[in-house]
Amino acid sequence: MRRITRIATVGVASAALALSATACGGKSSSDAGDTQDKAAIAYDIGGRGDQSFNDAAYAGLEKAEKDLGVKGTEAEPSEGEGDPDKVQRLTELARAGNNPVIGVGFAYAPAIAEVAPKFPKTTFGLIDDTSKTGKNIANLVFNEEQGSYLAGVAAAKVTKSNTVGFIGGVETPLIKKFEAGFVQGVKDTNKNVNVKVQYLTQPPDFGGFAKPDLGKAAAEGQIDAGADVIYAAAGLAGSGSIEAAAKAKKWAIGVDSDQYNQKGLAPYKEYILTSVTKDVSDSVYNLIKSVKDGKPQSGEIRYGLDKDGVGLATSNPAFTKLTAVTAAVDKAKADIIAGTIKVKTAP
Incomplete structure (x- = not known):
């Protein structure tokens, strides 16, 4: 069963993670970075249902659930201007044991740069951006x-x-x-x-x-x-x-x-x-599979016309x-x- 997570902002200083549905068999936060059966995507502005970019990422997660047996978690963007809760969202997803954690869109770059070093055993996927790099960051980019x-x-x-x-x-x-x-x-x-x-x-x-x-x-x-x-x-x-x-x-x-x-x-x-x-769908799927196989992708992973990316x-x-x-x-x-x-x- 998939979990859909939302960050609910309280006042201007705090945020809490609310689960609209709970996945079965999840591990505790102490296992973060060690599990290979849970994966998460954090959506860009517009969220799932945009008939475009976010839905393509969802298709990759859905395929991984069916083919690889992973438990998928989806995190919707918050409604504040500029979606201010990205760091909190990614942190909670990593603490919950999801690996990889994938930020859908270049707007996640600063948040991933901040969160990834705190969870060195977790792979973070960053779609459409190469400005933030790290040993546990896979930059999924396209021509x-x-x-x-x-x-x-x-x-x-x-x-x-x-x-x-x-x-x-x-x-x-x-x-x-x-x-x-x-x-x-x-x-x-x-x-x-x-x-x-x-x-x-x-x-x-x-x-x-x-x-x-x-x-x-x-x-x-x-x-x-x-x-x-x-x-x-x-x-x-x-x-x-x-x-x-x-x-x-x-x-x-x-x-x-x-x-x-x-x-x-x-x-x-x-x-x-x-x-x-x-081919956002395959980029998401391939990253999840690489973690599942114990050989997580990192660095720039480019998808161009030559490979039907x-x-x-x-x-x-x-x-x-x-x-x-x-x-x-x-x-x-x-x-x-x-x-x-x-x-x-x-x-």
């Missing part, structure tokens, strides 16, 4: 710009208005990798296509990853300005952009998960042309029928892998 380049190729091929849009949840270096790859893919395919770029919020306000209404409004604005393809790298907020595109009968490009297959987006799937996928989904039959588009995407993929195309990581 998002490569998958986004392929999305740019597809967008440039299908647009009829010669205007496409990119929506970023928060203007951070990570999300600008998505922008850079997408814009380059568009321009390399058709230099006459205009790319409208918009970010929903600026740090330290990370709400742009969690508010579908913002994503919807941004997409509506870009569509009103002539865009007929919208690519959003915005977590939960991206679902709003997909809704707006579908209602306007324009193409949407999803992100992180294959959003065509996400149940929560089923009403709009006809207009989800494709999705830029990141990023890619472009082909679930929508309408996309696969566009043979000229898929041929252009396949050629671009081969050229990136061969090194003929160098994809930028910044706009």
Whole structure:
């Protein structure tokens, strides 16, 4: 049975861990770092149910439960601005004997840097960040710009208005990798296509990853300005952009998960042309398995186009029928892998 944990903030100085469900057969906190049958993921802003990044991490944990027999624990983000309880959350997960403990998203970097040295026998996974390292830290990172380049190729091929849009949840270096790859893919395919770029919020306000209404409004604005393809790298907020595109009968490009297959987006799937996928699921599963096998991963673990760590989904039959588009995407993929195309990581 999985445990879902939440940090409830009391006043401004203390926090308590509340369990909404209790796992069977758990070990005491004195065993922290020694157990290999418990694993935890701490979600990024938006939590599970975002149809994107967090749900991809959950899929990896779910697979590990089924295939490896581990007991999984999920920790949801707190509601305070910037999710202030990350250190407390990771500490409690480690004390409970979970190994590994995985922070979903770059925002966990400072907290993992603080907590990991206190639990040297526990492996900590940090997704999307390499700024904080340690002997017991595995940095799970992706070449998002490569998958986004392929999305740019597809967008440039299908647009009829010669205007496409990119929506970023928060203007951070990570999300600008998505922008850079997408814009380059568009321009390399058709230099006459205009790319409208918009970010929903600026740090330290990370709400742009969690508010579908913002994503919807941004997409509506870009569509009103002539865009007929919208690519959003915005977590939960991206679902709003997909809704707006579908209602306007324009193409949407999803992100992180294959959003065509996400149940929560089923009403709009006809207009989800494709999705830029990141194999977050396998990265989570592989880290859990490495700990289970007694050979825990550490350092940078990179997932790129060459190993299908990023890619472009082909679930929508309408996309696969566009043979000229898929041929252009396949050629671009081969050229990136061969090194003929160098994809930028910044706009």
